Amino acid sequence: MKGEPMNFANKIAAGAGAAGLALFAALPAWAQDAAAAAPAPVVGAPVVDKGDTAWMMTSTVLVLAMILPGLALFYGGLTRTKNMLSTMTQIGALACLAMIVWVCYGYGLAFGPEGNAFISWGKFFLAGVTPDSLADTFSDGFKLPEYVFISFQMTFAAITLALVLGATVERMKFSAALVFGIIWLTIVYFPIAHMVWAAGGFLFEGGMFGTSLPAALDFAGGTVVHINAGVSALVASLILGKRIGYQKEIMAPHSLTLTMVGTGLLWVGWFGFNAGSALEANGSAALAMINTFVATASAALFWMLAEKVAGHKPSALGFCSGVIAGLVAVTPAAGNSGPFGAIVLGAVASVICFYAVTVLKPKLGYDDALDAFGIHGIGGIVGAIGTGIVYAPSLGGPGGADFAIGPQVATQVVAVLVAIVWAVIGTTIATTIAKALTGLRVSEEVEREGLDLGEHGERAYNN
Amino acid sequence: MKLILAIIKPFKLDEVREALTALGIAGMTVTEVKGFGRQKGQTEIYRGAEYATNMVPKVKIELVCDDALAPRVVETLQQSAGTGSIGDGKIFVLDVGQAVRIRTGETGEAAL
Numbered sequence: 024m025k026g027e028p029m030n031f032a033n034k035i036a037a038g039a040g041a042a043g044l045a046l047f048a049a050l051p052a053w054a055q056d057a058a059a060a061a062p063a064p065v066v067g068a069p070v071v072d073k074g075d076t077a078w079m080m081t082s083t084v085l086v087l088a089m090i091l092p093g094l095a096l097f098y099g100g101l102t103r104t105k106n107m108l109s110t111m112t113q114i115g116a117l118a119c120l121a122m123i124v125w126v127c128y129g130y131g132l133a134f135g136p137e138g139n140a141f142i143s144w145g146k147f148f149l150a151g152v153t154p155d156s157l158a159d160t161f162s163d164g165f166k167l168p169e170y171v172f173i174s175f176q177m178t179f180a181a182i183t184l185a186l187v188l189g190a191t192v193e194r195m196k197f198s199a200a201l202v203f204g205i206i207w208l209t210i211v212y213f214p215i216a217h218m219v220w221a222a223g224g225f226l227f228e229g230g231m232f233g234t235s236l237p238a239a240l241d242f243a244g245g246t247v248v249h250i251n252a253g254v255s256a257l258v259a260s261l262i263l264g265k266r267i268g269y270q271k272e273i274m275a276p277h278s279l280t281l282t283m284v285g286t287g288l289l290w291v292g293w294f295g296f297n298a299g300s301a302l303e304a305n306g307s308a309a310l311a312m313i314n315t316f317v318a319t320a321s322a323a324l325f326w327m328l329a330e331k332v333a334g335h336k337p338s339a340l341g342f343c344s345g346v347i348a349g350l351v352a353v354t355p356a357a358g359n360s361g362p363f364g365a366i367v368l369g370a371v372a373s374v375i376c377f378y379a380v381t382v383l384k385p386k387l388g389y390d391d392a393l394d395a396f397g398i399h400g401i402g403g404i405v406g407a408i409g410t411g412i413v414y415a416p417s418l419g420g421p422g423g424a425d426f427a428i429g430p431q432v433a434t435q436v437v438a439v440l441v442a443i444v445w446a447v448i449g450t451t452i453a454t455t456i457a458k459a460l461t462g463l464r465v466s467e468e469v470e471r472e473g474l475d476l477g478e479h480g481e482r483a484y485n486n
Numbered sequence: 487m488k489l490i491l492a493i494i495k496p497f498k499l500d501e502v503r504e505a506l507t508a509l510g511i512a513g514m515t516v517t518e519v520k521g522f523g524r525q526k527g528q529t530e531i532y533r534g535a536e537y538a539t540n541m542v543p544k545v546k547i548e549l550v551c552d553d554a555l556a557p558r559v560v561e562t563l564q565q566s567a568g569t570g571s572i573g574d575g576k577i578f579v580l581d582v583g584q585a586v587r588i589r590t591g592e593t594g595e596a597a598l
Contacts, residue, residue: 273537275530335531344533381534394533 069157069166078304079171085295086178090118090185093292097285097343098189101393104277105473106193107483113188113197117204118181124208125177132213133221134176140225142214149173159222160302167302175299180212182296183248187450189395190256194266194464197478203259203457211255211449212247215442219247226438236430239438240414242311243300245355245407246442253400254446257391262454263463265390267470274392279339286343290319293350297357310421311357315350318360318369322349325373333381341377348376348398352406359410361419368413372405404439411435487582487595488556492547493521494567494575499545505566506549509558512598514549525573544575550582552595 095111102110121129128147135143146152158172184204191200218225219241225231226246229238241247266274276282297315301308326345327337335341352372353365360368380397391397411432414420422431457463464470469477476482494502499516506514520541527540551559560577568574587597 270535273539274535275532275537338531340532385534397533 069164071157071166071168072303075160075165075303075305076167076171078308079167079175079299079302082295082299083171083175083178085292085299086175086182087292089289089292089296090178090182091115093285093288094182094185095285096281097289097347098192098393100278100280100282100285101276101340102192103274103473104483105475107277107475108479108481109197109474110188110192112479113192113195113200114185116197117184117188117200120201120204121181121184121208122177124205125180126173129180129208129213130173130176132209133180133216134172138217138221138223140223140228141218143217143221143223161307162303162305165303172302176216179244179248179296180208180216183212183244183252184208186248186252186395186399187256187259189393189399190260190391191263192392193474194470195259195263196461196463196465197474198461199457199463202460203453206453206456207255207450210452211251211446214449215251215445216247218441219244219438226434226441229434231434231437231441236434236437239434240359240410240431241355241407241438242357242359242410243297243354245351245403245410246438249351249354249399249403250407250439250442251403251446253396253398253403254443255450256395257389257400258447258450259454260391260396261389262451262458265388266392267467269390270385270388276340279343282343283339286346290315290346290350293319293354297350297354301358307358307421310360313362314353314357314360314365317362318353318356318365319346319349320369321366322346322352322369322373325370326377329374329377333377344376344380344394344398345373348373348402351399351402352409354403355407356410356413359420359422360413361421364413364418364420368406368409371409372402375405376402407439408432408435487550487552487585487598488559489548489550489580489582490556490559490563491578491580492563492567492575493519493544493577494547494563495569495573496543496545498567498569499547502547502563502566505562506559509562510555511549511551511559514547517546517548519544519546523573523576542573550585550598552598 091114095114098114099107099111126149130149131145131147132142135145137143137145152169152173154168154170156169157166158169160167184207187207188195188200219227219239221227226239226241229236239246268274294312294315298308298311301311323342323345326341326348330337330341349369349372352368353360356365356368376398379401380394384391384394384397411434412418412428414422414431415426415428416422416424454463465474465477492502496518503514520543522540522542525542527538527542530537530539549559556579560579563577584593585595585597586593
């Protein structure tokens with residue numbers, strides 16, 4: 024907008040070289056428009072499309088809104104009053120920690136210029152990155168400013184770490200969470216992100232373990248974000264142990280109102296997460312968008328249906344849980360499924376997650392406090408494997424005519440297993456180190472009194 | 487003087503207040519309370535975790551009146567707070583030794 028009056032003024036100042044310069048400066052912009060409109064492959068200089076860039080910057084801040092305030096309210100509402108601030112503060116602080124670690128060395132370990140199938144290196148402290156640096160999109164010749172790509176991926180690291188906290192809230196020390204966060208990102212998140220998303224990555228390239236299997240399909244991070252976070256959450260909660268009074272005392276959510284608000288923010292932000300993962304403002308992003316609507320809608324309804332069938336009332340928390348289960352399941356499938364495949368995927372994931380959190384968890388007796396594993400882990404696994412099915416063109420998916428479900432599902436299973444094994448080992452190490460350095464749990468007194476007062480010296484509600 | 491203490495269903499409060507005001511009761515203290523009696527509580531379920539809440543929300547009314555009015559207050563309370571179902575509440579009547587209006591220092595029934 025600022026440019027227009029200036030150009031106008033320049034044109035009035037005819038005769039001076041300014042007018043000529045302004046015209047000259049405008050020429051490459053027209054050339055860019057023509058290149059963007061032309062379907063033919065672009066030869067020569069890469070194109071940075073301003074529409075793509077604007078969409079990716081928007082998507083990036085949408086993912087931030089998923090964390091703050093989305094996830095903070097979603098998780099916070101599910102905890103007891105005395106742990107509200109602790110839950111939200113841990114989420115906020117760990118997301119911030121992930122951002123700093125990301126620009127220091129995380130980006131280099133996940134997307135560095137040199138590396139092998141499991142990790143990369145280079146560009147530490149963003150060395151060599153300037154406003155003119157470019158990052159690839161999925162279209163040849165079309166690029167994004169690298170700072171946008173770095174920022175977008177940064178928010179993914181931040182939310183994945185924050186998701187893990189869902190299993191450990193109401194008893195894990197703030198200091199332990201910080202130590203755990205740094206180590207976990209380093210040995211779990213960055214390698215898995217590299218394996219799945221970076222060129223040359225173990226699951227990005229396919230043909231793993233000497234097979235002829237195709238590359239894994241993971242549109243927006245079902246494996247990297249949700250299976251990874253969910254499994255890590257389960258392991259961390261097992262090592263941490265149950266909350267005092269678990270399955271004996273009442274641990275009802277203190278505000279389902281806030282949980283509902285958080286659910287809404289997560290859903291809205293998830294459009295940046297899923298449709299943004301197209302890295303361009305195009306048809307693939309549009310497909311991811313509609314799937315993020317309908318898979319979620321289906322999952323929300325099916326969770327409540329499952330409650331009804333199980334003899335309960337269709338509940339608000341069930342609605343919220345279904346929304347999240349659907350969003351998780353459609354994450355790997357977002358641009359890899361037709362809308363009706365996504366509806367089925369959302370429904371199936373929702374019912375399986377319902378079973379996992381209402382039947383399986385109480386039976387096994389582990390204390391995954393806010394069901395990070397039950398929804399993100401289980402939903403992520405269903406979504407990842409299901410993506411290998413709904414991708415088929417015969418089911419309305421965007422796969423090519425030569426697409427075969429069998430080998431793709433096999434690849435998806437391999438990707439899931441790699442993520443599970445990696446997350447279990449890495450989380451065990453990270454948790455053990457945190458335990459040695461800071462101790463994992465707050466004292467029994469602090470746990471009973473609440474972590475808000477004991478760890479932060481505040482109460483969420485003073486009336 | 488009598489202290490009349492009534493535990494009633496919360497949604498009956500306005501009706502009770504109107505009926506007692508019509509009787510000439512000029513003030514009362516109301517508290518939101520929880521408790522249990524013969525009325526069964528409810529079961530809450532959050533993602534499969536069932537919690538039986540045996541504490542039911544009620545409203546407690548405290549008011550003091552002169553001895554002559556007390557039977558009519560009790561009768562009015564019983565009529566206006568009643569629904570005929572379990573959980574309607576209880577009324578207790580206690581003797582009061584003294585009453586003082588803090589502002590003026592008036593004592594006894596003049597302080598009510």
